[in-house]
Amino acid sequence: MQRHACEPRPDWRERVERIGLSYHSHETGPYWDESACYEFTASEVDELEGAARDLHSLCIEAAEAVIRNNWWDRLAIPPAAVPSILNSWERDDFSIYGRFDLAYDGTSPPKLLEYNADTPTALVEAAVAQWFWLQDTRPRADQFNSIHERLIDAWRRWNGRSIHFSSIKEHAEDEQTVLYLRDTCVQAGVETRSVSVEDIGWDPRRRCFIDLDNVRIENCFKLYPWEWLWREEFAVHLPSEPVRMLEPAWKMLLSNKGLLPILWEIFPDHPNLLPAYEGAERLGACYVAKPKLSREGANIARIEGGVVVEESEGGYGAEGRVYQALAAIPSFEGNHPVCGVWIVDHEPAGLGIREDCRLITSNLSRFVPHFFQKSEQP
């Protein structure tokens, strides 16, 4: 695993905008950053892929343990949500995607930092933008990236006839993410409609959710966290399950950092897991404290020698925290990459790298493309 400095394509902004990455820059600098890239060996890619496959299986087993032992409190899951989670688990409701964030340095086994299993973003960047970057800059190289094809295949396997796609208003990244997913769904031959989360209506006569044309929402991909849905006004209608959501309700078990101590409890010393507990005591003076439901690196604190050395802001934490051993996140001239391995329809499908000068990856962390050299053909 190496980091290379690169010369960005002269017209990189126009190029990434053309494929939907309109949110390529922050006020403080680029978000899409092709002034650098990461190179992997084929065996390193295999290792990341294998780790993600194993971790997904472990998470499914851990979720089963939560259900079997009624560990709802350990995940701060509201009691009202439990029957829906159980129903969706029993039905094996379809899941389209998720993303593991892994600490990896190319030498030691990848370590799970968290599983973004409900509302992962950085999808357009990983599936499309870096693929076109590869074609433009290194057409002979390869990339751990079959996200696009896997998504289309997954929608084909999904047995629904039509689906609504929903995100919050006036948020370019979310709108583009959902638009891209909708495009893959259309390519699979599924009928699609869109409705903003805020515009979803409730028809009391038909007892169903509806869009702005009063069309019933039977299936809905929502880029909106489950735990937020359950605390809002329309949550009163969710127990009757008038709509099948994607991601399904059972993903609340996997997208929750409360699962990290459970994973460690069930699979102690697994090479892809970091020690994690519900209290900090067993980790000594060095650890990371994570709210169970935080997103985009919010409210994460890094403690070294018993002192908080890095902490991110946010509005999470009331739901409780978990404590995880420090991961060996590598430093490439002060840049710390985190490997996001995408899972599509339960299988590893690609890689996206976010890097930061800080050790806590946040919503401002840069997306940096990657490649690996194709194996020699015999």
Add this chain to the structure above:
Amino acid sequence: MRISSQCVYVNDYFVPGAGYYHAPFRRFYPFAYNHFDPRLKMYFFGGQWGFSPFQSPINISSPTEDAAKLAEASRTDIVRGGFGSTSGGFSTWS
């Protein structure tokens, strides 16, 4: 918005299917507050008819929990905006 015992409503706040809110009585009724029926020559308030309008200083109140539930169950209009309040319109995900 959903009818709630946590919210306040003024007299004659109308919800299709549930009716008109009568603040002094904290419930919804099929006729407006102090509605006059020229045939009966009577006024309607709080679920009953009287020969004169009901006098009360209460023009705004919250419905009882039962009344809010009943109104919500019987309303026939489309309600929107019941999802999306947590985001505040600025959040990104993960």
